[in-house]
Amino acid sequence: MKRDGTPPLQIKAHREGFILAPDAGASFSAIRSCLEHRLDDAGDFFQGSDMVLDLGRRPFAADEIVQLRELLEGKAQVRLVEVWLGPELDGLLSWASRGLGIPLRRTAVAEKEDEAPRPVVVRHTCRSGTRIESPADCFIQGDVNPGAEVIAAGDIWIFGVLRGVAHAGAGGDRSACVRALSIQPNQIRIADLVAVPPKGEPSSARRFEMAEVREGRIQVITL
Numbered sequence: 696m697k698r699d700g701t702p703p704l705q706i707k708a709h710r711e712g713f714i715l716a717p718d719a720g721a722s723f724s725a726i727r728s729c730l731e732h733r734l735d736d737a738g739d740f741f742q743g744s745d746m747v748l749d750l751g752r753r754p755f756a757a758d759e760i761v762q763l764r765e766l767l768e769g770k771a772q773v774r775l776v777e778v779w780l781g782p783e784l785d786g787l788l789s790w791a792s793r794g795l796g797i798p799l800r801r802t803a804v805a806e807k808e809d810e811a812p813r814p815v816v817v818r819h820t821c822r823s824g825t826r827i828e829s830p831a832d833c834f835i836q837g838d839v840n841p842g843a844e845v846i847a848a849g850d851i852w853i854f855g856v857l858r859g860v861a862h863a864g865a866g867g868d869r870s871a872c873v874r875a876l877s878i879q880p881n882q883i884r885i886a887d888l889v890a891v892p893p894k895g896e897p898s899s900a901r902r903f904e905m906a907e908v909r910e911g912r913i914q915v916i917t918l
Contacts, residue, residue: 702718702729702869702886702887703717703721703722703725703728703729704718704721704729704730704733704867705718705866705867705868706741706746706866706867707868708812708830708831708848708849708866709747709812709830712745712746712747712776712830713741713745713746713773713866714746714747714749714779715730715747715749715763715775716749716751717749717750717753717755718753723755727759727762727763727766729867730763730766730767731766731770732887733866733867733887734766734770734771734773735770736887737771737846737865737866739771740828740846740865741771741773742771742772742773743771743772743773744771744773744774745773745774746767746773746774746775746776747775747776747777747778747779748760748763748778749779750780751779760778763775812830812831812848813830814831814832814833814834814849815827815828815829815830815831815832815833815834815847816833816834816836817833817834817835817836818836818837819836819837820838820839820840820855821835821837821838821839821840821845821859822840822842822843823840823841823843823859824842824843825843825844826843826844826846827843827844827845828846829848829849831847831848831849832847832849832850832852833845833846833847833849833850833852834852834854835851835854836854836855837853837854837855838856838857838858839853839855839856839857839858839859839861839875839880840859841858841859841881842859843859843860844859844860844861844862845860845861847862847863847864847865847871848864848868849868849871850872850873851863851872851873851874851875852874852875853873853874853875853876854875855876856875856877856879857875857877857878857879857880857883858879858880859880859881860880860881860882860884861873861875861906862883862884862885863884863885863886863906864885865884865886866886867886867887868886869888869908870908871886872885872905872906872907872908873885873905873906873907874903874904874905875903875904876904877904878892878904878915879892883906884913885906885907885908885913886908888908888912888913889913890906890913903917903918904916904918905917905918
């Protein structure tokens with residue numbers, strides 16, 4: 696984690712999987728360590744998915760991409776299917792498509808073809824034992840009971856009471872948030888941050904509450 700709170704990499708939702716986007720100024724050891732932590736932290740959220748490595752302005756050596764691919768495959772059976780290059784790196788990594796069997800694509804072309812993934816909509820209460828996963832935002836039309844878990848790469852909207860576990864920004868997006876009519880969770884997570892409710896009387900206001908990251912920690916406000 697950099698001093699300004701920026702993580703060494705972000706994992707973003709993509710129409711066919713996820714995008715792994717390293718920070719241009721981060722060291723490879725920090726990027727690799729962060730990725731390993733995210734995969735461990737996410738459980739089976741990324742299990743069996745496809746992932747694109749978006750280099751942007753961050754050049755990688757061949758062995759570094761091999762290490763990331765092996766980590767993805769070994770930890771979560773994630774397939775590294777493509778490498779995106781920024782204009783500054785175009786033509787510098789032709790070995791990727793030949794030696795590693797990973798197709799290359801220029802970032803400008805990739806962004807033009809990219810489509811936002813679809814949110815998941817659940818039209819019932821999530822009872823104990825339920826696990827909901829979304830590659831984008833997630834909308835729950837009901838309560839999330841204790842023992843239920845909702846995980847989303849984007850925001851989570853609960854049109855009811857949150858009493859279970861909610862994890863927004865599961866790919867590392869700290870700008871994600873959780874909204875519910877009442878937030879009384881067993882645990883709430885945004886990206887790599889975790890919070891548990893304070894002891895005391897739960898909120899009784901039937902107005903939307905929102906959990907978001909402020910000053911490096913999760914805070915709940917009433918809208």
